[in-house]
Amino acid sequence: MEEAILIKKTLPKYSQFSNFHLTQIPPYLVYPSFDTKDVTNHLEEIYKIREYVIFNLTCSPALTHRENNIAARFNQLASEVIEDCMMISSPTQIALHPSYQEIIGMGKNIFPLLIKKLDETPIFWFWALEAIAGINPVPKSHRGNIPEIVKDWKKWANTNNYAG
Amino acid sequence: MPVRDAYIESRFPQLTSYKIKSPIDDKYNCIAFAANDNTKWWWPKAPFYWPPDIPEKEDLDSFVACYKSLGYKECRLNSKFEKGYEKVAIFVDPNGIPTHAAKQDTDVKGFWKSKLGRYIDIEHTLKGISGTYSYGNVGVILKRKVK
Known part of the structure; x- marks a missing residue:
């Protein structure tokens, strides 16, 4: 999968979860084949590609989206605690x-x-x-x-x- | 002071008669307030204050020991006003874990005073804050002679 597609489509889907880490991107998302045998035979290559993608993504503005989501989620949870535990x-x-x-x-x-x-x-x-x-x-x-x-x-x- | 508070009334449906006595204050809680301390938050767990030499356990025995160290003695569930005495009521949840303390109002018979967590403090009846929200019911009442 091309890096551009990964950033545009996949990252927003995963980064809505506040504890998301880039290393949680499933390997199959960075490799074109869905054949299990093919994937198994190319595991090392797949992990290297994922590492490369992660390296580039750490410089990506897509991370700001993740950080904003963390703050928003925290504020929502904090409000619930304060409301119920006043x-x-x-x-x-x-x-x-x-x-x-x-x-x-x-x-x-x-x-x-x-x-x-x-x-x-x-x-x-x-x-x-x-x-x-x-x-x-x-x-x-x-x-x-x-x-x-x-x-x-x-x-x-x-x-x-x-x-x- | 406002006369009514919607937040309190939503949490304590049995609270029909009460008076708001002070604004929100993070510095002290119900346990401190019942011990006549408006400067600290009391709870048997760091970083909160607990009297020295009293076991730091979240059970009724520790809370009773806490007030006994201030000169109180148990009087079971006798909530009646007694001239010359001040009383403290400790509330417990269904598991017997302390949740709240109220002190008897020595000016208005039948009424008690509570600091509601970090929220305001009110004058109320014991029944008004019993059985609902997270306070549970009165587990024990203690009394001491007014100094």
Whole structure:
């Protein structure tokens, strides 16, 4: 399949999924034959072609479409969490919300978006930040002090180039 | 303060009589508010505040221990106003996990006060916020002498 067709037709279809990675492009999409035996015999060639396509696509403006989709999906999920959990005190209850679970599943891609959300609705996002970063940078002396916890996370994000 | 709130009423259909007492504030939650602390978010899990030496477990025993450390004693489900005492009601979900705390209003008999998560705080009856949304029902009530 020609690269132009892949960018125009296939990438938008896959990039609507927030956790899409270019390496998930099925090999058969870059090789003209659908014959199983033929594909099996040319696997090495197929993977090389896919690598070439991915290399070119990483410079492609089609990626902007993907990044925009990630932000849009995150914002939609965050809105659902805020709407449903506005009056909930338990961070565990909030974290178990299906939309919250999906946010955690989006991984490091959305870390800058989470840091930005701390300015609006701080208490919701500490669990997700810790789950994604694998660390809790808040000292014991700041426990419960929401403005200080926000500062701790922002400082950590800046130091580790996660601020976006 | 506005007189009514559509969001609250949609989540608590039994809430017929209530008063809005303060605006949205992210700094404190219901557990803190019931402990007369409007500066921190209390929950037995980092990075939130929990009193020292109290087990950091999300179960009723830990929450009871939390308020006992502030001088409260259990009085089962006795929600009646008693002169000279202040009371706290801890709500639990169907699995017995704490969800919310309310403190008794010492000015208006029969009414309680709650900070609703990060949302506003209201004056209400216990029945008004029971049985619905994510709060469940009252699991235990504790009381202490007014200082």
